[in-house]
Each structure stands twice: as structure tokens, then as C-alpha cells.
Amino acid sequence: MSDQDTAGLRARLVQAGIDLLTEEGVQALSLREIARRAGVSHGAPRRHFPTHLSLLSAIARQGFADLADKVAADIDGHRTDPRAQLMALGRGYLDFALAHRGMFELMFRHDLLESNQLGLRETSLPLFQILVDLVSRVQPRSDVPPPVVAGALWSNLHGIAQLWRWGSLQLATGTDDVEPLLRAALDAHLGPAGR
Numbered sequence: 193m194s195d196q197d198t199a200g201l202r203a204r205l206v207q208a209g210i211d212l213l214t215e216e217g218v219q220a221l222s223l224r225e226i227a228r229r230a231g232v233s234h235g236a237p238r239r240h241f242p243t244h245l246s247l248l249s250a251i252a253r254q255g256f257a258d259l260a261d262k263v264a265a266d267i268d269g270h271r272t273d274p275r276a277q278l279m280a281l282g283r284g285y286l287d288f289a290l291a292h293r294g295m296f297e298l299m300f301r302h303d304l305l306e307s308n309q310l311g312l313r314e315t316s317l318p319l320f321q322i323l324v325d326l327v328s329r330v331q332p333r334s335d336v337p338p339p340v341v342a343g344a345l346w347s348n349l350h351g352i353a354q355l356w357r358w359g360s361l362q363l364a365t366g367t368d369d370v371e372p373l374l375r376a377a378l379d380a381h382l383g384p385a386g387r
Contacts, residue, residue: 202240202250204230209251213294218301221248248298249305249312255295256315259288263322274329275378275385281323282349282374289353296353320346331382345381352377 208229212220223244224234241247266284270276289296298304305312323346328338352373355361362368379385 201232201236205237205240205247206250206254209247210254210295213251213298214292217294218297218304221251223247243306245304245306252299252305253312253315255292255299256312256319259299260315260319262288263319274326275382278326278330278378279374281326282377285349286353286356286370286374289357293357300350327382341381345377348377348381
């Protein structure tokens, strides 16, 4: 099999996994079903991905790449205002979580991934670095290092995304508008705007 054929089959297996994830969720991602959807024997994925976790990691890597593209597009329109970029990043993160439920779950299930394989860290960690950089621009002087503030803010955004997906925040807050929650998260971690 040529390198081009190998790359093509790897891409087909990843795409079959993405399609399955979109339609049925994380629980459906068996090697056998991914192989069936890719139109190959159930043993074929093992020739291209040494473990089930490595195939899942390749699928998650595509999710991180897609999220990175979304974040870049969302924050691009606010180049001179890092706080507006953070708000856009938060909205984009929430939109991605709602539009790609299965992928969003897989991307953060480290029990199912090999984060040191297939460039997964190289795809996911730059997203966190964008958050750190924006936090440091909004809050350049603080007794708390920007990576710690960014980690706390990310945790808050992730919690908002999860609870919003499940309908819990709408029920608890009595609103269908997530914007005030995103603003409150920024204010809680970075202080009020215009301070």
C-alpha cells in the first residue's frame, strides 16, 4: 500500500469516526463500527492506528483543529479589543459545544485519548495559549499568573457550555440568553469591563 493510500485510508477512518460521533455519540465509537462505515475490514484500523485510543485521539485532533479555526475566525473581528476577543472566544466555545456535542465530549475525555500521540497536544495546547495571551492582555498586572486565571476562566466556560447543553442553566436562571453568563464569567475572573 502506498503512502498516499495509507493516508487516504487513515483520513477515511477518522471521517467515519467523526460521522459516527455526530450521529450516535461517544458510546458508539467502536473499531468495528468505524471500520464498517469506512468500508474496510474490522482489522484494517489496527494497521493504521495501533490502538483504539489512538484512533479516537486522531478523531479528537480534528475536533481541536476545527475549534481552533472557529476561535480564530471569531476573535479576528476584534483585534484591538482583547476583552471583546475573550467574549467572542467564549461564545464560539459555547457554539461549538452545542453544534458538535459528541465531538465536544470526546475532545475532553482524557480517559479515552492518548494526548501525547498523533499531535493531539500540539493541536489542543495552542488553543489554551490563545486564552492565556488574551487574559494577559486584559489583565497585564496581577498577583495571579495569566495561565492560572486562564485555567479558571476556561473551567468556567466549559461548565457554562456543559450546563447550557443539558438545559440546566436555562432552568436555573430562567433565561434563554447565555450572554449575561459569559459576561459574568469574564467579570469574575478579570474584573469588570472598563476598570
